[in-house]
Amino acid sequence: MGTIWRPEQVEGQGPKYKAVMEMIRRGIEAGLLSENDRLPPVRELAWTLKITPGTVARAYKILTENGTLNAEIGRGTFVAPAVPVPAAEAPIEIDVISHRAEENDNPFAVSMFSPHLPAVGQDRLIREMLGRVAQDPPSGMMHYPSRTGAKPAREAVVRWLTGTPLGAFSETDIVLSHGGQNGLSLIFQAILRGSKPAVLIEELSYPGFRRAAELLRADVIPVAMDAQGVIPEALEEAAKKYDAQVFCTSPEVHNPTGIFTPVARREALVGVARRNDLQIVEDDCYRMRVDRAPTYRMLAPERGWYVSSLAKTLTPALRIGFAIAPEGRTPDLRRIAEYNCFGLATPLIDLCAMLLAHPQIDRLAAETSRVSGAYVRSAVNILGGYDVSWRADVPFLWLRLPLGWRSGAFCQAAEAQGVQIRTAEEFVCRDARAPHAVRLAINAGVSLKSFEAAVLRLRHLLDNPPEQLTV
Structure with missing residues (x-):
């Protein structure tokens, strides 16, 4: 011995x-x-x-x-003798047909309100790492968060973002946040000035833009869109009319429609932003690590702000997000984050550093996307010839309702059938007119069989609109 x-x-x-x-x-x-x-x-x-x-x-x-x-x-x-632990590093093979969540798999009640990612091994890995952090926290348990202590986590985020077309940046440019929504709030606080600033958003857009702006008493102005995103002429007109300071957008995966904004359109919008001194805030939380076009931070490094998180790729439970400022504005953003809460809790910083640096993490993210994609394709097959916008790598579908249905009535009928979905009204400003459409988020936390049964109930509603037309 x-x-x-x-x-x-x-x-x-x-x-x-x-x-x-x-x-x-x-x-x-x-x-x-x-x-x-x-x-x-x-x-x-x-x-x-x-x-x-x-x-x-x-x-x-x-x-x-x-x-x-x-x-x-x-x-x-x-x-000590080895103690068996969950095989987080073993190859993970998942049969999506028999996939089950940890929670009870109710075959009737299925929420499609927000995306629910499948557990493909990241849950076991996170549990294991939480144990390691509890036993021996690299940052200790008796100190305030610090820039030095968070450096490994920022370096891990840089690795995670490898390949994302962001232009030049390093770990010193990363500002950690409590999820993507908190990242947006930090950015707005770093940008907005005056007692009543104006913020421009897409006429259909992620509600978080509106809520973060309203918390700072900003006026929120919707801008017209077409099949490629915001219309440059409409953005120019709104920027001049309202003396706007910020343009918020999700060009890679538009929420809720799934629209992709091509490079030529992005370049035209950058031109408008430069002529009118608009800052551009890009919410990239739904980019599934497949790069199709450069970010606004790369196209306009002097005015492009970027925010993303782990919520749509690994898990929303941890509330780990990150924001990156344009060139020269990192001190402003970092100062705002430190004034708000001094930083993320040190155990969460340690977990972020371990998780994003783990050799299996890229494969787990890819597996998460693969399993979610199987649910997407199944839903599209069931919905048949109805007007659905979708992408296999995006965990939601945009369904334009057929004649006979309004979105509010359809959502009420769906909820009566045990399916919770989101109406188009939730993605427009309060005084705007919404299209007759709904967003169906992928719930891979229930079995594919239960999910398909829920989509079939929606299909039955679509096939049988109310006798009295509601249009």
Whole structure:
């Protein structure tokens, strides 16, 4: 029960005791330390590594408390037997036909109000990492969040955003937020000035734009759209008429219609923004890591603000988002974030750093999209010849209702059938006229069979409108 493991020096940045812990973990992972192998005595290892015995003792103590090592009085410290943990790094194979959520799978009541992602292994991985953070939080448990402490999380976000056409940026440009909605609020606070600023949004748009602007007492002005997004001439007219400061948009995946704004249209809108000194705020939370066009931050680096999150790719539960300012405006955005809440909680920062740097995370995100895509295609097949806009990589569909249905009446009828959906009215300003349409979010938290049954009930309603036309 001895060991020939004899490290010669301790490596790594930060506290020495953590470096000793990591060195021991690496020794176990590399097979240099096996189950029941005895580690060198504290003073012997301290002498070898030229550090204090107290540093080694602290590392041994923490590793013993979290089950990595066993300490036996009078005998020494040994590598503990391996304890089975969820196989987060094992290849994940999912049969979407039999997929089940952790929650009760009610075959009748199905919410399609907001996207519900499938659990394809990210849930197990997050649970495992939460345990690791609880046992040995890299940021400690007695300190305020700090820029230095959050650096690993920001670096992990940079890795996560690899390939996203954002232009030049580094980890110092990343501002962590409590989800995408909080990121929008931080950006608005960094931009808006005056007692009654004007914010321009798409005439159909994500309600969060409107709510974040109204919290700051801004006037919210809808701008006309066509099949490619906001119409440049309409944006120019609104910018001049209202002396607007900000234009908010979701060009990659428009919420709720799924419209994609091509590069030529984006460039025309950038021209309008420059002529009228508009800042451009891009909500990119629905980009499913498939790049089709450059972001506004890349097209207009002096005025493009970017916000995204993990809510639509991994899980909305963690409320981890990130915002990036245009060139030269990062200090403004960072200052606003620090004045608001000092930053994310340190355990959440540690979890973000671990999660987004994990070697399996890209595959889990891709698997999440694949499973959701199967639900999308199934819904499209069931809805047949009805007027539906959809993309396989986007977890919602936009359904334009046939003659005989208004969106409010259709949603009430759907809810009576156990299906909750969103009306077009929720995506327009309060005094605007909404189209007769609804958004159906993908719920991959229930089995595909239950989801299909819910879509079939919607199809039955579409096939049988009220006898008295409501148009």
